[in-house]
Amino acid sequence: MLQMNNIKKVFRTDLVETHALRDFSLQVEEGEFVAVTGPSGSGKTTFLNITGMLETFDGGTYMLDGQDVKGLNDKQRSRLRNEKIGFIFQSFNLIPDLNLFDNVDVPLRYRGFSSKERKQRIENALERVGLSARLKHLPSQLSGGQQQRVAIARALAGEPRFLLADEPTGNLDSLMARQVMQLLEEINQQGTTIIMVTHDSELARRAHRNIHIVDGQVSDYQDLQPVLEVAEA
Amino acid sequence: MFKYYLMLSWLSVKRTPMLTALMVLAIGLGISVTMTVLTVNYLMGKDPIPEKSHQLFHVQLYTYGKDRSNPRSADGYPYQVTYQDAMNLSRSEIPNRKTRSLQTGYSVIPSSSDSSPFMETARAIDSDFFAMFKVPFIYGGAWESSVDTKAKQVVVLGKEINDRLFKGENSVGKQVNLNSNLYTVVGVIDDWQPAIHYYDLNNNHFGDTQQIFVPFSLLPVLELPSWGNNNGWKTETINTYQDKLNSEQMWNQFWVELESPQQKEKFQAWLEGYVEQQKQLGRFEHENAGGSLKDVVEWMDYNNVVSDDNTILVGLAFMFLAVCLINTIGLLLAKFLRRAPEVGVRRALGASQGEIFVQHLVDVGLIGLAGGTLGLLLGQLGLWGIKQLYANYHQLVYMDMTLVVLAILIAIGSSVVAGLYPAWKICRTNPSIYLKIQ
Incomplete structure (x- = not known):
């Protein structure tokens, strides 16, 4: 359902060309929980941005749910992103002057749902992450773990088929990280495909599959153990 | 979505109040100057x-003789x-x-001994003047049309002078002493203040418009002086x-009301006939002699x-507005770029470039609305200033609903x-730049 073949991404300045991804190929099946690891600058975030259609790519093909992404214009990409992809970020990226209800409302607004349906979805999503009692709170009134749960609720409210998580526990202490990870696992068990970039080997180990990226290429995604050993080393 | 964008704009105002206030001020200043000048020009x-x-x-x-013309008018015709x-x-x-019409004037002698006489401009006209120019009456009306040919000492007063002489009471039938001649009041007009004395x-x-209107037929009888050109x-x-009445001096105006193009054509032909007749009598010697x-x-x-100077002034006012807007562009860039991380999040959550663009234009529109409102208030101040500086412009310094x-x-x-x-x-x-570092 997500297939990348020979994806290339080059960042150019006047002086230098950086090959962020080179002949990057990957296939992710429906319902998978894939962890993406790799050293800093290896291309993990670029991969995630291309997957989420926030970045374009210079070569190769990318099929999302059978749709060739390359030929889509900005409006079509935005629509596809809104309907099929949910994002979770390391720094939560909640909008500080919107309360929890309005933060979760953001993707639903662009989806064009009715006010009644939006309300229902927002309440369900916040209930799912255990924050239904704090609809009117601002993000600044919540702990880091709670903020990340709101971000997850926001990502889930539109019922996307993919959840892209970029270091979702990077800013959390270990207890909160475990809680968030547990939540992601529950979401995955309910059928949402998750692709998670992480530096945390323990979290990566809990995924179904681990992809290790080095120098913009998939180093090994068949055998989990050697990758984790490298990561731990 | 428009309501949602408005809500976001309001949040944006609350988030950056100083920056927003500066933009509103810049637009407000530009609008106030532009509207002050435009108001005067428009009216x-x-x-x-x-x-x-x-x-x-x-x-x-x-009516000129050979080789004479009016150097000031576009076609050489005299104005009067x-x-x-x-x-x-x-x-x-x-x-x-x-x-017929002439600007004249009087020394008004109030009946009360404790009031001093005062000078007042007046207009000598025919009875049709009031209906032609839609002059509103509060008491009485115009004199009878027979007075236009058979002079009678009657007068129509303006509201202001009626307030002064008769304390605002219905003065129809009462007498006014003008230049030591008694005139009978036949009507009092309401506050009639056309922005331009187009007549x-x-x-x-x-x-201000004249406060005293007397029959034109009184000119030869009372030898009313010209207080105009x-x-x-x-x-x-x-x-x-009598020499003046018989002379070629131009000091009167003449207006007609013609309801249809056919009527206008007919009168134009009559006018040409009149010119020919006068030529035969030895007048109107110029080769361009005619009627217009x-x-x-x-x-x-x-x-x-509306002189060229006014038009230039309007141009300058719009240039000032442009300068204010250029400053606003800089401030808007600062305001919007501060919000780039939020835009990154919105893009990640499914907002298209078009939706982000419209959201920000609504934001700007709201600032423009606030700037316009401030500009209107400051504009009133500007118009008040003009009123203080140029008393004659007081009919031109108000904003109607159109403005x-x-x-x-x-x-x-x-x-x-x-x-x-x-x-x-x-x-x-690019949204991805901000998502990692927000």
Whole structure:
């Protein structure tokens, strides 16, 4: 359902060309929980941005749910992103002057749902992450773990088929990280495909599959153990 | 979505109040200066009697001798007519209404001994004047049309002078002492203050209208002096008032009301016939001798009521607005780029570039609306300043609803234009840059 073949991404300045991804190929099946690891600058975030259609790519093909992404214009990409992809970020990226209800409302607004349906979805999503009692709170009134749960609720409210998580526990202490990870696992068990970039080997180990990226290429995604050993080393 | 964008704009205002206030101030200043100048210019050039301006015609006659012309007018015609022409023109039966007109003046002697006499400009006219120019009455009305040929000492007073002489009471039937002659009041007009004195552009275009209206037929009887322009081109000996009446001096105006183009055509032909007749009598020697009819708007254009200086001033005011908007563009860029991380999040959550663009234009529109409102308030201050500096302009220094709406539209429109580049810039920002570092 997500297939990348020979994806290339080059960042150019006047002086230098950086090959962020080179002949990057990957296939992710429906319902998978894939962890993406790799050293800093290896291309993990670029991969995630291309997957989420926030970045374009210079070569190769990318099929999302059978749709060739390359030929889509900005409006079509935005629509596809809104309907099929949910994002979770390391720094939560909640909008500080919107309360929890309005933060979760953001993707639903662009989806064009009715006010009644939006309300229902927002309440369900916040209930799912255990924050239904704090609809009117601002993000600044919540702990880091709670903020990340709101971000997850926001990502889930539109019922996307993919959840892209970029270091979702990077800013959390270990207890909160475990809680968030547990939540992601529950979401995955309910059928949402998750692709998670992480530096945390323990979290990566809990995924179904681990992809290790080095120098913009998939180093090994068949055998989990050697990758984790490298990561731990 | 528009309501949602408005809500986001309001949040944005609350988030950056100082920056927003600076932008509102910049737009407000620009709008106030532009609207102050535009108001004066607009009211100067506005059709003062739109419902019948195309039916009222000012009559001109090319009465000059050979090789003479009016260097100030576009076609060389004199602005006014002689007394003898005014008399002859008034004999035509073609116009529905017609009036001779002259600016004169009086020494008004109040009946009360504790009030001092005072000077007051007046207008000598025919009875049709009031109906032609839609002058509103509060008491009485115009004198009978028979007075236009058989002089009678009657007067129509303005509200202001009626308040002064009769404490605002109905003075119809009472007498007023003008130049030591008693006149009977037949009517009192309401506060009639057309922005432009279009019925007599030879004298002061602006300022208060006359408060005393007397029959034109009184001119030869009481030898009413001209308090307006007297234009002569011929060397003539004028020792007596009768000499002046018989002279080629141009000091009267003549207006006709013609309801249809056919009627206008008919009167124009009559006018040409009159010119031919006068030629045969030894007058109107110029090769261009003829008659000309100009409706109210044409007459105002012909007299350059809105001068080139005013037009230049409007241009300068708009340039000032442009400078304010250029400053606003810089401030908008700063405001929007501060919000780039949020835009990144919105893009990640499914907002298209178009939606981000529109959201920011709504933001700018709201600032423009606030700037326009401030501009209107500051504009009132500017108009008040003009009123203090130029007393004659007081009829031109108010904003009607058209101008208020125009001010808001200019403010919003120009703000949105100013916001196009910043909004385009922010919607084109690569969202991924901000998602990692927010």
